[in-house]
Amino acid sequence: MGGYILRRVLSTLPVLAIVAVLVFLMLRLTPSDPAAIIAGDYASSEQIEGIRERLGLNEPILKQFIIWIGGVLQGDFGESFFYKKQVAELIGERLEPTLSLSLITILLVVLIAVPLGVIAAHNHGTWIDRFVMGFSVLGFSIPVFVVGYILIYIFAVTLDWLPVQGYQRIRDGVGGWLLRLVLPAMTLSVVFIAFIARMTRTSVLEVLNEDYIRTARAKGQTEIKVLVRHALANAAVPILTIIGLTVAILIGGVVVTESVYTLPGLGLLTVDAVLARDYPTIQAVILLFSFAYVLINLLVDVAYTFLDPRIRY
Amino acid sequence: MSTMRRTLTAVAVAAAVPFFMTEASAQKSLRFVPHSDLKILDPIWTTAYIVRNHGYMVYDTLFGMDDKGEIKPQMVDSYKLSDDKLTWTMTLRDGLAWHDGQPVTTADVIPSIKRWAAKDSMGQKMMSFVASIEAKDAKTFEIKLKEPTGLVLLALGKPSSNVPFMMPKRVAEGDPNKQIEEFTGSGPFVFKRDEWVPGSKIVYVKFAGYKPRSEPPSGTTGGKVVKVDRVEWLPIRDHQQAVNALLAGEVDYIEAPPHDLHPLIKKSKDIYMFNWNPLGSQYTFRFNVLHKPFDNPKVRQAVLHAFNQEDFLKATVGSEEYYKVCKGLFVCGTPFGTEVGFEDMLESNFKKARELLTEAKYDGTPIVLMQSTDNQSLTNLAPVAKSLMERAGFKVDMQSMDWQTVVARRVKKDPPAAGGWHAFLTSWVAGDLLNPVMAGFVNAACDKAMFGWPCDEQIEKLRDDFAKEVDPAKQKAIVEAIQKRVAEYPTHAHLGQFYNHGALRNNVKGVVPAPAPVLWNITIE
Structure with missing residues (x-):
């Protein structure tokens, strides 16, 4: 039984990896821009660009993914763009x-x-x-x-x-x-x-x-x-x-x-x-x-x- | 609370006696349902109305706008303009204090003005006239101008985003492009960050150290006297649920229930409706002038001839009680409200619209019109625009999407066929539209203008003239000239004014009419 549970737990890892890749890609490929949303109505193109840069959204998708997944593997899910709180803390609440x-x-x-x-x-x-x-x-x-x-x-x-x-x-x-x-x-x-x-x-x-x-x-x-x-x-x-x-x-x-x-x-x-x-x-x-x-x-x-x-x- | 609910509570309590405890409180609390959830806490960093409203709770302003649209002092006690009109001297009121008990001084005020001006378009315009801002002592400071301008008070007293809220020196000296992380204000309420439940509850308590002005409250000026101990903002996403909660007495005040729920609310004898923003809001249709056919002003004029405000207002607001047809860009009923320039427009004159399209050699390029489907107050606008434009001879490709996709897409300059756009519809609160410098959609400074990027030297020259003028009568004449020019070179189409009434329980009294929902002066009987 112990061996079975261990095998099942290990088999979840590829599933979670696929989910992680899919969610990450789908979000990046949909026509949306958190920087424009955060910036508000009066923001100039430069201000929106500045926010994009600070959020790391200007980096190539692969680099963004590596940074994110690297953090996840260390238990760091990043910071919410809006609440300025650690996502883990938000989820905990x-x-x-x-x-x-x-x-x-x-x-x-x-x-x-x-x-x-x-x-x-x-x-x-x-x-x-x-x-x-x-x-x-x-x-x-x-x-x-x-x-x-x-x-x-x-x-x-x-x-x-x-x-x-x-x-x-x-x-x-x-x-x-x-x-x-x-x-x-x-x-x-x-x-x-x-x-x-x-x-x-x-x-x-x-x-x-x-x-x-x-x-x-x-x-x-x-x-x-x-x-x-x-x-x-x-x-x-x-x-x-x-x-x-x-x-x-x-x-x-x-x-x-x-x-x-x-x-x-x-x-x-x-x-x-x-x-x-x-x-x-x-x-x-x-x-x-x-x-x-x-x-x-x-x-x-x-x-x-x-x-x-x-x-x- | 009904007997049954009391019984149920008692049963539940009894079942959990060893663990049971409650937040016993004899405090007077106002439970307020804002129009959306509060996520960002820096009212200088973003223009979002919900953050502006949070700003009015926590921070104070040097000047404000009263219910007649006049700028009046707020944190400022006395102020004067030198005879050469180049130096403003302002002195702060006695007894102003931050929430941590420290006094408010000019050392706080000056960086606050600078941080706000770095973000706000009207602030930027004002600063283009400013040579220096200097402290004379802890309470008095001087704004020295390079040339005379009528903008200083209009800008420092502007009631809507971005409002020049004052912050402590240590906060205000931070990077304007970075959100603040400390929320000490000198306003009538203290933000309780430890009680903030993101997505569910935002708590403010009365600031005991606040010294209100002696005048009665009027707009965003006058005595901000807090008559409750605590205010809880309870963002309820579902409008019907918010109304249910109001009917059941679980909340006291809904900021702006949608118009279609008004009949339901009015049936209750325990609730009344109140128009807290008598200036209202305005619907607008924004052109993107970068791409054909809207790069041609005649095509844009054709749109203004095809439209009529009544159709848009009926489709979204419904009852005439809550809207007003107004051809003025700068809000009818305010000092610069005038309909000059648009007399023969916005009458659905399809014949004239078709003539203009022929004259402009419109080739049938489909207009990519973005429709927001999740923002209830905007959803019905685009189909009306599509219908009226098609009757004038336009081809319209209405694309439906959620509002945040509109927000992301409207900043793209790409051709409409490559992910860009031709037009979309939105609304502004009147407090953002009170003069040509404040109203963002009138800005025609090409790349520096808001999305849509209109580019017209004449409009910009007139806006500069307005900024330099100190005589209100002459300012009014400039406003009329601007409207005439905007009718020739349309930057957007204004589609009428509407009013979002608040819904309150009968025991909630004393709401102050203002361009933003302000919660001082309110009593709970």
């Missing part, structure tokens, strides 16, 4: 909201979607099944930002139960922190709940027809025990795969959700950096997201061995 939102969303997704899927499978063909599947179709048909606005209108503007926007750091009070994450997490989780509930239903339905389920029932085990210990446990591998994918796809949703709810996380940082052509920040954030994606996949693969003893690496 933005991690908490994104991690908080992601964790609460995953928690909501797993706690709601898996039981929903199991209930639908158990009640296959009944109105309960049709209701869950109907919700499922609706859930992944509506865009995240539409769900967000509907929830805000109901729970924040009309009922005044929850805040409309903003974030409170954990150190400033867990209550406020949690309260401000409820709506964003609900918004982000709807599509994943719909998706995972559907996948769980399919996986559980498959195993419900297996002989060992009939045997368990014949032995007089309660239906709950049959569903959880025998059906769900044996359907867990495909469900876990989907949850793993969900966590990775969550990154895209985080960008939209953080923008709608003004959560100062990595998603909002990415949007701001892209709009302002803040190259060092965009490069670092994309690299971080890629690394997170690869890492999550690795964790899912490792988790298989715990859920299915037959799987060995």
Whole structure:
């Protein structure tokens, strides 16, 4: 197992290298100019040129890449063109909201979607099944930002139960922190709940027809025990795969959700950096997201061995 | 806060009792939603309006502009011009202090003027008349001129970017082309850098040591009395969300909600709208005169004959309540606001436009028109321009892109077919357009002009005449001459004035009308 993990970790390096090259090249090849943006309306050509020179944007692309990647290898992601802060520091400040939102969303997704899927499978063909599947179709048909606005209108503007926007750091009070994450997490989780509930239903339905389920029932085990210990446990591998994918796809949703709810996380940082052509920040954030994606996949693969003893690496 | 929210909060708090703590505060805070996020903190280094607005919080100015458009002293107590009109003597007010408690002296003011003048176009023009700036003592300094000019007060009191904000000597003596890294001002608010959350929250607190003028506040002058303890700027990217937050009482004041959300805001009995910038803003269509066919003034005149302001204003602003048709380059309702020169233009006279195109032998070269799609207030302008120009006989290639791509592309002098451009649309706040030296798009100094690079000796000569003139009546006559010349040699087309009202909760009172959103004098009841 140790050897397998090491091999997988090493195999991420070429992936990250390709991502680094691609992001760097795409930014340099798009028609944009951070120097002109920074300089403002009245800047002369000389002033813009001066800024370009100070930012190192006049150097050949290869030289710019070598300087940047050299820094990255030493843990230096450069300085944000706009915030005049080290990018690593900026990312550090933005991690908490994104991690908080992601964790609460995953928690909501797993706690709601898996039981929903199991209930639908158990009640296959009944109105309960049709209701869950109907919700499922609706859930992944509506865009995240539409769900967000509907929830805000109901729970924040009309009922005044929850805040409309903003974030409170954990150190400033867990209550406020949690309260401000409820709506964003609900918004982000709807599509994943719909998706995972559907996948769980399919996986559980498959195993419900297996002989060992009939045997368990014949032995007089309660239906709950049959569903959880025998059906769900044996359907867990495909469900876990989907949850793993969900966590990775969550990154895209985080960008939209953080923008709608003004959560100062990595998603909002990415949007701001892209709009302002803040190259060092965009490069670092994309690299971080890629690394997170690869890492999550690795964790899912490792988790298989715990859920299915037959799987060995 | 509703009962349900209180209950939910209580449940959440109870669940986390050992870890729970809050920022208990009895302070009066104003929660303000600015038009964008603040990234750069040096208002001299960039012209961005958001940084200018930050400047008004933290820094003070020698002069300001009152609500009648007149320049009045601010940090300056007394000032006089010598009889030969070659020496300005200015004395600072008593009790001016920096946020670190040190007194403001002429040793700070002189390098501040120089740093600002190195960056600002009007400052550069003013300095072309200045022989020296010298301190007489800690409170009095002299500006000696090479020849008389009416620019000194207009420049030092200009209300919009770049505003000549005063900074401490150690900061002001830095390279004007490098951003400052220390943010000590002498303005009514102190910037709390330790509480700044980039992208989310910018915090200012009342500067207890600020000594306001005794006059009532007026524009950017008068008594800047701070009546709250703390101001939080909360940049909310999504306009609808900002309005939702205002409706829910999570914020107190939105600087400029888009016009299409005004009906929603007006439905609430808890919110009112206020036009904090009575001078408004102006839409403009900028020509690039370097390339055919806009290198020919007649073709540009044809555009001015094809356009009418009402169509642009209706398409972007909508309600007549928020716009004004005005053919003046320098903003109707201000001392130099006049429509002279443009009487028969901007009337969508397509026949006249077609005649001019024929006269100019326009060969059907497509006009590369850049359309900004992510800046909501500009998005609808380009399709209107395209339609009106096509009706006059132009071929138009409207290219859509985000605003930052427009910004990057507009500085390129390449031919339009090779990544350059012919025209784009933008807007200016009126505070930037109050006279021919201040208004950047009237500058026709060829390579030294703003992007578009108009090149006309007559316009430049008239702008110089304006700068040298000290008599306001004669200045007005020069302004009229400039407008007549710009009608012959168009540098840009001005497409009317519009007004961005702020939205405030009913308990927020005392907003001072000014060319920039200033937050002194505001009370929260």
